[in-house]
Amino acid sequence: MPSRTLKRSFDCLSAMRALGEPTRLRLVRQFIDGPKAVTELCESLHVTPYNVSKHLRVLKEAGLLEVEKNGQQRIYSLAAAFREKLSRNSHTLDLGCCQFDFDKLPE
Template identity: 40%
Template sequence: MTDKKQAKDCADMLQAIAEPNRIRIIECLRTGSMNVTQLAKALSVEIVNVSHHLGVLRTAGLVQDEKNGRFVVYSLHPKIFNNDNNKATHLDLGWCRIEIPHN
């Protein structure tokens, strides 16, 4: 049986993912780190909207950020997505997994 904290953490992550642009951001970050401008261009979404969605994903522990010169780059958190040799086929949310197809 899953403990309450683990269930809450998983529910919080699922809630954060449950938005089309956030799913698209996760898809973009599967291939590697990107900054907000790169994501906005790839998704044809305003920078301010991408920043908002990244904040939600970061708060939920799904993405991490790192300062790289003048830019902040974002990547999927390794605890939920391990992209060794592009073989990862799922997001691991602890209590549940979300299968994701390779393109």
């Protein structure tokens, strides 16, 4: 039986829960510039692979990230439904009920 790819709709409440942690906000900020591997994220954020993976799982389960396997690496990127919520300059996330300006968030 062929597998069907379902386009996941965006859930504002799940997004807000996932983004309610500073490290996850820092991770999302990294993805604004494009897809990243776990090792790249660890180096740029100075966070252990265990912690990065834990936060990536939360973001993925909330529908904010997509993952692609490339050999032994996993490459993460912003999910299409999540990218649609970013402004044209890609630095402001508009959830309707609130906005996150990634340029104004603490490092």
